[in-house]
Amino acid sequence: MPAKPRLAVVKFASCDGCQLSLLSLEDELLRLAGKIEVAYFLEATSRIEPGPYDVVLVEGSITTADDATRIQQLRRAAKYLITIGACATAGGIQALKNWADSEEYLRAVYARPDYIRTLATSTAIADHVAVDFELRGCPINKHQLLEVLRSLLAGCQPRTPTYSVCVECKRRGSVCVMVAHGTPCLGPVTQAGCGAICPAYDRGCYGCFGPSDQPNLVPLTDHLRSIGMTPEQVVNSLRGFSGYAGEFRRESERLVESIGTIATGVGAAAVEPDVADSSGEWGDGQPGGDPK
């Protein structure tokens, strides 16, 4: 990194929440601003400097043809490109349209669909260009963002944990909502980073940080069904803010197929939950496949 690296913060389809995390670093912002040159950050400053940039933070997903072009140009101007948040890393909540009829969506929302130009899909930045690092979450955790920027300033490759929310949940000392109350929780298959917020507030994790490293989806979805969720509800819970991320997507699509077989009464046994097995594997809050 040069003495004063140049930073750009760029937005695609998103809510601004992830870039706002940077401005929410109240105690560190001014010191940080002394060490980097903020060359492009529309939300914060009217000063607009052309590239190249040493570090580019990309928020949002690609949903228009113009944006698909813009991300290519941006990649060429970026030495180190970091995607911030579920929109940029997985397509975001707006990726729900990837499973729907996008023409119908247009008609449902706009009286004059012809005024609107949009692609049929919402896709992650990594589907378009090479990404050097990704920060998960909807929104990202601002402390993780700070760590990543500090690592880069120190010339180190940033790292963030890839284990599951369960690990953080136990570290925090929360009661496991799934074991104690039978509340559905995606913590066992969701990547850590938030600090396991939801269980600390008596609710299950809804997976906003996306899949953890090698998540065991099938035992979890089997268990969710064993505690009373319908297959449709399980699909719905996987199709959230990171629903289009690899493992979540594949599992929800597998379940949708199996719902078809249940409906016709064929192969129901194949998706019957094995309660004893699944609860033994992770229902006690032990995340399957995580570094212990």
Place this chain on the structure above:
Amino acid sequence: MSEHQGQTRSIRVEAMTRVEGEGGLDIRLLDGRIEQVNLNIFEPPRFFEAFLRGRPLEDVPDITARICGICPVAYQMSSVHALEAALGVEISPEIRRLRRLLYCGEWIESHALHVHMLNLPDFLGFDGALEMAQAHPERVERGLQIRKLGNQLLDRLGGRAIHPINVAVGGFYRAPTRGELSEFVKPFEAGLRLAEEATREIATLDFPVFDQAYDLVALVHPDEYPMNEGRIESCDGLSIAADEFPNHFVEQQVPHSTAMQAIRLETGKPYLLGPLARIQLAFERLAPEARRLADEVRFQPPCRNPFYGILARSLELVHAFAEAIDILKTYTPPRPPRIAYAYREAVGGAATEAPRGLLYHGYGIAADGKVTHANIVPPTSQNQGQIEADLRDYLPQVLSLPDREVADACEKLVRCYDPCISCSTHFLRVRIDRG
């Protein structure tokens, strides 16, 4: 005169800065006459109203929060109130107060961001807060400290500041203990003093002279400053129940924008929402601290100059601190934290006051608790028509300047409304303009 015949002058702001979300500004003059003034919104559409259909109603507050990272609580509040109206759920007074407290946290966070980091640099002549910090570190530091208090309250009560996880239809997933909230009283009293001090300074800024004949609209409640509930009122005498909103306000789609623009049906004209509207329609309901300060700095509604938005917002910051302190001091955890409900086929609508103004949500739900339709009307798409009308009226004051300076002046005016462009890409009921 004749050599100017047919001469077009175009002034553009390619990408507006220090606003939430992305948009531009297009101004076209023909022979010195204003031909066209467009606030262009090029936020890509995200189709929330479409994909909410079929989702369980419990998902709605979490999903609609993602429309805007700056005011997620507003989306959560309007959605839970609308769904509770549909379900016939009566929340307890304790839950109601806790919701107001959460909303105070968001007003503080959002107003502090706009006042101290986005808008103040315009008055003091800087590109942004980071640049301003070199000359006025104490001002920026103070703004950050004020904002931090709002964020910390949101963190504690909502689980996190951006997209809180603790808001549920019927109440909260978990009510904080008394101890978890009482430790906020002292820092908030200090925050109140900071907000008062900042307001005094802001009142001494140089405000451009520019008065508009606004139709001001806000949620008005007999005893409270506008926030979670009330009737929708305007300064010309409109007074309707909040769920009547769709019968009085319509949105129209315009070609240069992915957002809609709203007008009032009765007048066929745009209207203004936000701090200036609230402070005018509910001045007496401001907390005593804020009212005293308004008198002291000689802020007296009616104020019809949009550049004073920063002062109205500063006074609302003082109000939000005072109200939060009051709730914090008398807090008892609601039991239960969440009121149970049964599904039924129904429709419901509600409005609350987002930091930028009235935010309406309307939903239809099916007997199995799934959403059948969703209507979301964010404040910025409602204000857009008024912003363009104001630009037209403001332009003659600045047209003699070079293009670059005209563009800057217009951008400064637009910033005064604290537009949130990320939010404004939404549908409600649409009247197609075939003109």
